Amino acid sequence: MSNVLRVTKQTFTIAVAAATILWSIGASVLVAPLIAQAAVTPLADVPDGSLIKGATHPAVYYYDGAERFVFPNQQTFKTWYADFSSVKAISMADLGTIPLGDNVVYRPGTRLVKIDTMPNVYAVGDNGALHWVPDEATAKRLYGNSWAQRVDDVPDAFFTNYSADPDNDLSSDSLHPEGSLLKNGGKNYLVDGGELSLVPEAAFAANRFRDAYAIAVSDTVIADFAMGDNVGSSDFASPAQDGSAPADTGSGTGTGTGTGTGTGTDTGSASTPAGS
Known part of the structure; x- marks a missing residue:
C-alpha cells in the first residue's frame, strides 16, 4: 500500500511540476485538460473537420484533411467549441505526417x-x-x-x-x-x-x-x-x-x-x- 501511495505522489508531483513549467514559460499552444487516455484513432479514420491531438502530445489542432491548425490558447478555442469532448487522439507518427497550417484566430462575431x-x-x-x-x-x-x-x-x-x-x-x-x-x-x-x-x-x-x-x-x-x-x-x-x-x-x-x-x-x- 505504501508503495502505491509513493507512486501516486510521484505521479502527482511530476504533473504539478510540468504544469508549473508550462505556466512559467507561457505555453505557445492550447493543451487539452488531463483526461483519461483516449483510444488512438488511425488517421485514415479521422474525418475532415475533426479536432485532433497526438497520443502523447497534449496540443489540440483542427484538422481539415490536409493541414492541422493550431489553437494558440483556450480563449481562441472557446470561440469555436464549447468543450474538448470531440478531440480524437492519433499516433505521433500520423501527427507528424500532417503539415502545420496557420494559427486559428478568434471566430468572427464572438468576442x-x-x-x-x-x-x-x-x-x-x-x-x-x-x-x-x-x-x-x-x-x-x-x-x-x-x-x-x-x-x-x-x-x-x-x-x-x-x-x-x-x-x-x-x-x-x-x-x-x-x-x-x-x-x-x-x-x-x-x-x-x-x-x-x-x-x-x-x-x-x-x-x-x-x-x-x-x-x-x-x-x-x-x-x-x-x-x-x-x-x-x-x-x-x-x-x-x-x-x-x-x-x-x-x-x-x-x-x-x-x-x-x-x-x-x-x-x-x-x-x-x-x-x-
Whole structure:
C-alpha cells in the first residue's frame, strides 16, 4: 500500500511540476485538460473537420484533411467549441505526417479583442480581419451597454495573426461587421458578405453557433441590411475558415492612438475603446 501511495505522489508531483513549467514559460499552444487516455484513432479514420491531438502530445489542432491548425490558447478555442469532448487522439507518427497550417484566430462575431499593451478595441471579422471600435458610443450601439464584458486581451505574440486595415474601421453609423450573429424576434441572423442571412435551427446547431454570442437587435437594425440566402449546414463551422492568413500580418495596431485603458475581461476589468 505504501508503495502505491509513493507512486501516486510521484505521479502527482511530476504533473504539478510540468504544469508549473508550462505556466512559467507561457505555453505557445492550447493543451487539452488531463483526461483519461483516449483510444488512438488511425488517421485514415479521422474525418475532415475533426479536432485532433497526438497520443502523447497534449496540443489540440483542427484538422481539415490536409493541414492541422493550431489553437494558440483556450480563449481562441472557446470561440469555436464549447468543450474538448470531440478531440480524437492519433499516433505521433500520423501527427507528424500532417503539415502545420496557420494559427486559428478568434471566430468572427464572438468576442471583442485588444492587446495587453494598447487600449484599442477591435471586432474580429473573417480570417482575423480587425474592425477598430473607435469609441464607447459605437461599442454600445453595436454591442449593448455590457459591451465591455465581450472584451478579451490577446497576447502580443498572437496578435500578429490578425490584420488591421483602416478601411475596416467602424464608425458611428456602421452596420454590424462580418460574422456578427444577430437575434431578433426569436430568429438568428448572420452578417455575411454585407447581407443578413437567416440561420435556421438546424444550421445554428451544425455550425456550432452559440446563444452567448448572439446580439439582440431591434427591427430597425434588421431592416438596415439586405437579406441574403439562408445559412446552410456547416457553412461557417471551420476554424480554418478559407484557409488563408490575413493579407496583412503586421502588428495589427490599427489607426487610432486612443486614450482608454483596460485589461480585458480575462482579468476581470473592462476595456474602453480608444478615443472614448
